[in-house]
Every structure is written in C-alpha cells, then in structure tokens.
Amino acid sequence: MMGTHRCRVLLIKTGAAGDIVLSSPFFQSFKLSFPDSEIHLLTKKEYHEIVEPCPVFNHIHWLKNSFRENLLKMNQEDFDLVVNLQGSLRTELLVAGMRAKVKAGLSDRLLGKLVYRLCVPTRLPGDIRNSQFSLLRRLGAEKITPDFHVWVDKVTEKHFPEFLAKNHVDISQPTVVIHPGASQEWPTKRWPAEYFAQLAASLKSTGYQVIIVGTREETKIAERIASLVAGQVISFCGKTSFSQLALLIQFARLVITTDSLPLHIGVATGTKTLAIFGPTDPRKHCPPGARYISKRLSCGPCYQKFCVRLDCLKSITPEEVLSQAKVMLYE
Numbered sequence: 001m002m003g004t005h006r007c008r009v010l011l012i013k014t015g016a017a018g019d020i021v022l023s024s025p026f027f028q029s030f031k032l033s034f035p036d037s038e039i040h041l042l043t044k045k046e047y048h049e050i051v052e053p054c055p056v057f058n059h060i061h062w063l064k065n066s067f068r069e070n071l072l073k074m075n076q077e078d079f080d081l082v083v084n085l086q087g088s089l090r091t092e093l094l095v096a097g098m099r100a101k102v103k104a105g106l107s108d109r110l111l112g113k114l115v116y117r118l119c120v121p122t123r124l125p126g127d128i129r130n131s132q133f134s135l136l137r138r139l140g141a142e143k144i145t146p147d148f149h150v151w152v153d154k155v156t157e158k159h160f161p162e163f164l165a166k167n168h169v170d171i172s173q174p175t176v177v178i179h180p181g182a183s184q185e186w187p188t189k190r191w192p193a194e195y196f197a198q199l200a201a202s203l204k205s206t207g208y209q210v211i212i213v214g215t216r217e218e219t220k221i222a223e224r225i226a227s228l229v230a231g232q233v234i235s236f237c238g239k240t241s242f243s244q245l246a247l248l249i250q251f252a253r254l255v256i257t258t259d260s261l262p263l264h265i266g267v268a269t270g271t272k273t274l275a276i277f278g279p280t281d282p283r284k285h286c287p288p289g290a291r292y293i294s295k296r297l298s299c300g301p302c303y304q305k306f307c308v309r310l311d312c313l314k315s316i317t318p319e320e321v322l323s324q325a326k327v328m329l330y331e
Contacts, residue, residue, distance in 0.1 A: 007037045010074065010100070012084045012091050014043050014063055016183070017242075020050050021264040022287060023085055024149040026132040030083075031056045033141035040077065042070075049242035053151035071097045083135070087112075087122040104139060106131055128287055148268035148287065152243035160247045169234060173209040176325070177249055177271075179257035180225060181218035181237075188307050189258045191276045191316065193221050197228035198318035199256070203325070204232050211252070212237060213245055213262060254329055256321065263290060272328045276321065278313040279304055291328065293321060 011030070013023050020043065031039060038058045043051055045062040052060065061077075064070050067090075074082075075098060084095050084105030095103055096115045104118035113119050118138045124130040129146060136144050156163075164171055180196045182189035200210045210229075212222040216238030226233050236248065249255050249262060250269040257263045257273065259280050266273030267289040275286055277294035281301040286292045295315045302312075 007034065007080045008040070008078065009034075009037050010040045010042060010061075010077065010079045010082045011057075012042045012082065012086050012095070012105075014086050014088070014091060015047060016261075017047055017050060018261045018264040020047055021148060021150055021261070021268050022128065023132065024268065025129050025144075025146055026085060026136060027054065027056045028147065028149060029132075029136050029141055029144045030139075032143035032145060033136070033139075040079070042074070049153075050150070053153050053243070055151070067094065070094055075099050081139075083139070084116075085132075104135060106135065123284065128285070148264070148289070150246045150265055150268045152246050153241070156241060156243040157247060160244070163244060164251075167234065167236065167239070169211070170209055171251075174207065174329075175209040175211055175252045176203050176329075177211045177213055177252040177255040177257075177262070179213050179255070179260060179262040180221050181214040182258045182260045184217060186260075186305055188279045188305055188310065188313075189260065190221070191258060191278070191313050192310075193224045194228065195316075195318045195321075197225045199321055199325075200225060200233050201229045202318065202322050204229065206326075208253075208329075210234070211248060213240065213248060214238070254325060256325060259285060263287070266290060272331075274321070274325055274328060276313070276316060277301075278310065279307070291324065293324060 013020055039056055040059045041057045042061045042063055079100040081102045082095055082098055082100040084091050087106045092111055103116050105116045106120055106122040108122050120131050120135045122131060133144055178196060180193060203210050210233040212233055212235045214222060214237040219237040222235040222237040226235055246265050249265050249271050252271055254272045255262055255266040257275055259277050263275045267287045273290040275290050275292040277292050279302050282292040282294045293316055295312050297312055300312050
C-alpha cells in the first residue's frame, strides 16, 4: 500500500492517555517499516507530555474544538495517507472530509467501511494489539514490533535522581508504587482507599517503601491512605509530569494500580504490574505483560460509571492483593 517516495502520513490518536501508550507498537512499527515517511500525529494538547518526546513524529498537530478548523488545517497539509487509530465517530467524520489520497483506520461502523480503503475492527479477538497488527500488515508493514513503549523527556530523566532525593525517596529501599485513583468519569474503577491503606501498611511492614501516584484531583485519596498508615507512605499525587511518573514506575519493583494509565505505563516500562479490575473486563483491557485480579460476578462486567454497591471491587480483599503482590515481588 505504501509507496517508495517520501509519503506524508497523518496518524490520528486523540486519547485517552493510556490508549496512546497502547498505540506505541503501531507508532514504532510504522516508522520501522516506512522510515522515509514524514509522519504527523493529530492528538489533544493535554497529551503533549506523552507524545512530544516520541521520535517517531516529524510534526504534532493539536486537535481544536472546532470541527471546521480541524478539517481546514488538515486539508492544507496535503497528506498522502491518513490512518485513524481512534475509532470514534467524530474522528471518522473528520477523515471523511479530508482530501488524503488513501484513508485507513479502525472502525466498527458502516461509515468506517465507506470512508476507509483499508478498514479493520477496533478490537479483534485475542491480544489487545491484534487490530494494530492487522492494520499494519494491510498497509504493507513488514517490521512489526509488539513492544509497548513510553518516551520520556531527556532533561527530566537526567535530573530524576535529584527529584527522588528532594522528595525523600530512599533509592536503596525496594519500592512499590500504588495508584488508587482513576479518571474522574470512572469512580467505579477505584478500589476502596481503606483497602489500599491496609495493603500499604502490610507492604511497609515487610520492608517495602510505598509511593502513591496520581493526579492533583486524586490528592484527597492519597491523603486518606496516608492518614490510615500513619503517614508512612510517600505521595506524589499532583507532583509529577508524565515523564516523572513513568520514571517512578520504572524505578519501582512493582506497581499496583486500577484500570488506568499507570497500568499501561507499567507494562511499557517493563515493571511488574498488578491491576485491580472492577466494572471493566480485564480480558479485553489488560495489556499483555500485566497480571490482574478481578471478580466475575453476575452483574459484571457492567461498564457502569456509577454504582452504590461496588461489589466487584469490595469483594477483592487486601489480603488477596497482598498475596499476589508477594508472589510477583519474589519471583
């Protein structure tokens, strides 16, 4: 499908953060297979820390609120190929209006089959990367890497030891990173803070340094956990850039997280990763390389963003998570 000339390519991936990390095999494989291509990315400005350090992209375009403005801007670029990895109706309509010579993408809609010359379902059975691999092969890619990857800012990486020292992290002590939060629209993904506190206390008692990570909005959750563990944890909630978060997770022996961004970073950095799943299906969303704990109840996986019972999460005990964590730590 790809020619031998310097092809101008637009890749579209507008979120969410974890899904951008999960798209890293496609980004790397495309560059390896078509090294002479000029590769552009269209994404949201809020993900600039994730994508700007990535050497795959020659140029990054920030998605604007105006559909018309996005369309005019993209059509000015005169792309040879547009590949939509997002699979959303909004991006599909945007691609439909573009004047690119070839259009390809992931889609489960009839519209996608009409818009794209090459169309692959957004979620093929099996490995979470299978749709990416199928689309790459249909584009003519021959050098496909399965590896997830995160790229970090080099200046941040250089000063990371100072960052740890400033925040009283003992680099000689084995460390477990926990992420108790989830996106604000998914409160049902959050394992109870009291459970995380019991887990943190048990890890501390067995000689592990516990670091809590999360966004500024998740600070209260971290404070609640710290108060229950008598302050014997280090909280980085709201204090890290994306690169610092990735380096913290890479520094750790183990990361224990909900179904959220640190799960994907853990896999991408090669850190042992244990995920706690509630309303979402780990068989569909847990990336290869991570382990998970999930309870298969009659009501789930429900994908509900509001629930007063949260049986799926409350039935996972701190003792159960600790037991699996110890297995992973001592392997």
